[in-house]
Every structure is written in structure tokens, then in C-alpha cells.
Amino acid sequence: AALTVRFLTRRFIGEYGDMEFIYSHNMTMDGREILFHIWDVPNSQQAEEGSSEEKRIQWADSFVLVYSICDRASFNILPLKIQIIKAAKEGQSQEKVPIVIVGNKRDLHHQRVVSSEEGRLLALSLDCGFYEVSAAE
Secondary structure (H helix, E strand, C coil), rough: CCHHHHHHHHHCCCCCCCCCCCEEEEECCCCCCEEEEEEEEHHHCCCCCHHHHHHHHHHCCCEEEEEEEHHHHHCCCHHHHHEEEHHHHHHCCCCCCEEEEEECCCCHHHHHHCCHHHHHHHHHHHHEEEEEEECCC
């Protein structure tokens, strides 16, 4: 949620509830007006099985999966999430689904448990993009 709000408002708010939101945002990129719809799902709700997760996957055109560099469990769940997304989206067509893995909390390097190299290697092995950021900065 912090990363989504930072993207939309350019402000950082450190604490969020455990709510799911859909945001809409207009942005001009390369001279074109682009409308983003962002379905922000808290980590606790990402583990859901069944129709809710399937509905989110079918709804989206692309995916940004965020983990905390200070939380190994949030990183370890990514291969399964990506496998589920690819099976659902790429099984329907021959097009590659755009997926980006983002390591957040780069500013908390003293609490890091997932290295940048691990993130890059995971993204490379799963044919995804990779960034490491700090929503706070």
C-alpha cells in the first residue's frame, strides 16, 4: 500500500490498515494519456485461495509483486504467485504477461534479509522485470 500511495500521490505514509483498494489514476507518458487501475491487495489477503485471487488475476493486464527486503517469507511466496499468474494468463493466449518483482524498503538495509542479487536472479529465472526501491525515500 505504501508503494501504491507513493506512486499516486508522491507522499509516504508509513502505516496502513489491512484493506484492499482499487485506485484509478491518469498520467501522461510519452505524450499519451494513460489511465491506470491499480488493485492493491495487502499481503495478508494475497494468500487467499480460490475465486478472489482468480478474479484479481483475470482482471489485471500486468502485475507488480512487491516483497519486503526485510521479510524472507514475502520473497519466498513469489515463485508460486508468479506460477499461478502465468498459468492463468498465458494459458489463455500466447502473449507473455508483464510481471515486475519489486523489493521494497531499500532504506532499511541494516534489516535486509533478502539480497539484491537474490531478487535479480529470481526475476531473471522467472522472466520478470526487477526493481529495488524505497517507498519511504
